[in-house]
Amino acid sequence: MDFILDKKISVSELKEKINAFPKVDCFDEQEKECDACSGYGDVDFEFSHNGKDYESNQDCPVCDGSGVFNTVSKQPNGKKELDYNKFFGIGNSVFNVLRIEELLQVAETLKSDEITLVNQTQANKASLFKIKEVEVLLMPTICNDLSNVVQNVA
Ligand SMILES: [Zn+2]
Structure with missing residues (x-):
């Protein structure tokens, strides 16, 4: 140029x-364990049909398999950023x-x-x-x- x-x-x-x-307040990020799968990310499913039981282990539908939720603190952490x-x-x-x-x-x-x-x-x-x-x-x-x-x- x-x-x-x-x-x-x-x-x-x-x-x-x-x-x-x-400037805006900064917030701390927190990781919270999924209480549906206890942080494992997968859960057992059971299904019965005609007296037969079917089981499978799949991604936890609550946390989409990640096992954790990222949350942001409600209170600002005192820092500021642009x-x-x-x-x-x-x-x-x-x-x-x-x-x-x-x-x-x-x-x-x-x-x-x-x-x-x-x-x-x-x-x-x-x-x-x-x-x-x-x-x-x-x-x-x-x-x-x-x-x-x-x-x-x-
Ligand atoms: Zn979960």
């Missing part, structure tokens, strides 16, 4: 916007905020205080960023509801 833009984005500004990004249902706009494109965190990680690793947007054409095409000598290509996300784009730069 050609370098057609030279739009500087300050890493500290990006960090501030990430810090101000909406609300990944919300988006971050750069220029004309909208990104999953996870991509922005990755971009910041690259900038931090390279000890750069600036990220340059060097190629962006349409909102549905990849954007090319340059951090020092490293080029980072980010794919935008489809976002039909612009009210979910809660932060943006450039």
Whole structure:
């Protein structure tokens, strides 16, 4: 991709916007043993016909054979994470905020205080960023509801 833009984005500004990004509570995941099969994942079935008994051992229908249920704690565990249902706009494109965190990680690793947007054409095409000598290509996300784009730069 050609370098057609030279739009500087300050890493500290990006960090501030990430810090101000909406956050949600984190919950602990818990594994609960299926009480129908006691965690074995299979159960015995019996069937009688014309005085003859039939038996078979099959996947537990309650837990679908997994033996456990994954449940999420009712109480938040005190940690917070970014609300990944919300988006971050750069220029004309909208990104999953996870991509922005990755971009910041690259900038931090390279000890750069600036990220340059060097190629962006349409909102549905990849954007090319340059951090020092490293080029980072980010794919935008489809976002039909612009009210979910809660932060943006450039
Ligand atoms: Zn079960």
